[in-house]
Amino acid sequence: MANRFGVKLQSRLPNLAGIYPFSVPIKTPTSVPCSAETQKSRVVGKKKRRAFGCRNIHRRVLLGIGVSLWSQFLSMAGNVGSKSFMASARQKGEIEQVLKNVEWPKQFPFKDEDFQRFDESSDTLFYEMPRFVTHIDDQAISALTKYYSEVLPSRNTPGVAVLDMCSSWVSHYPSGYKQERMVGMGMNEEELKRNPVLTEYVVQDLNNNPKLPYEDNTFDVITNVVSVDYLTKPLDVFKEMSRVLKPGGLAIMRLCLYTSFSNRCFWTKAISIWTSTGNADHVMIVGSYFHYAGGFEPPQAVDISPNPGRSDPMYIVYSRKVATA
Numbered sequence: 001m002a003n004r005f006g007v008k009l010q011s012r013l014p015n016l017a018g019i020y021p022f023s024v025p026i027k028t029p030t031s032v033p034c035s036a037e038t039q040k041s042r043v044v045g046k047k048k049r050r051a052f053g054c055r056n057i058h059r060r061v062l063l064g065i066g067v068s069l070w071s072q073f074l075s076m077a078g079n080v081g082s083k084s085f086m087a088s089a090r091q092k093g094e095i096e097q098v099l100k101n102v103e104w105p106k107q108f109p110f111k112d113e114d115f116q117r118f119d120e121s122s123d124t125l126f127y128e129m130p131r132f133v134t135h136i137d138d139q140a141i142s143a144l145t146k147y148y149s150e151v152l153p154s155r156n157t158p159g160v161a162v163l164d165m166c167s168s169w170v171s172h173y174p175s176g177y178k179q180e181r182m183v184g185m186g187m188n189e190e191e192l193k194r195n196p197v198l199t200e201y202v203v204q205d206l207n208n209n210p211k212l213p214y215e216d217n218t219f220d221v222i223t224n225v226v227s228v229d230y231l232t233k234p235l236d237v238f239k240e241m242s243r244v245l246k247p248g249g250l251a252i253m254r255l256c257l258y259t260s261f262s263n264r265c266f267w268t269k270a271i272s273i274w275t276s277t278g279n280a281d282h283v284m285i286v287g288s289y290f291h292y293a294g295g296f297e298p299p300q301a302v303d304i305s306p307n308p309g310r311s312d313p314m315y316i317v318y319s320r321k322v323a324t325a
Helices: 036-040 052-065 138-151 189-194 234-244 279-293
Strands: 161-167 181-186 200-203 219-225 245-254 300-303 315-320
Touching (some): 181 189, 234 245, 234 279, 279 315
Parallel strands (some): 161 181, 161 219, 181 200
């Protein structure tokens, strides 16, 4: 049965939190106080002006309820009773069904405002200071490393090139994993220098310049860990990924997921469509990037969460470049 994406037009974003327990938008923007101290810091002469941060908070709330993707309500033909498809994706293993047989709209369903962020300041400045931290817990890291060991080309395979996009000081590949060419692309040079698996790296802000500095058909694999939610031009980036992947090449996106016990992402830099929707919805969003970029096989999702409810959730959305591209 087809999963019909965009069956019904709604004027407002559905309250997904009410139908899907861990489809909960991040709460932080609405909890930041517009305190007297904050407003006092915004004084021009003798006249106070409203705190910039407070204006952004209200702007953020408006962005959250006006997301274009979910104004096209997602449902699944053949649902039992009134339960939605997203409401059924509760148990580990069912997340794989989110991208099965999707009937995508003809046109990319997002608008520019869906990719606005709470903090629109320079990303270069935001990432200027190195952060030698991990953004997923140890159990999740182990699960991701195990997954990589199962899907990546065997180590030291002649001619294999890997691109770790939005890379940092660690890539979470299996211990001792090496290929002839291991490229890291990220925002902070000190972090990239510290990454032991890279044979080369480039510092580039993909939100400013989504053009990848590589020839067509260069890489066998592209990985991206907990960073797809920061891309403000995702369709451009995914088109570039298709261009630089070899035919049959694999692209793996590990999603940044929000839970009640873990919020490891830089939410102020995440796009509106991400912070305004929940974890299963994120799978559909990334799947749409692959679909509308073109040149990819139908995207698939896998739940590799190591200990649901007790550790960071781990969802992967992946696809391969079509072999004839």
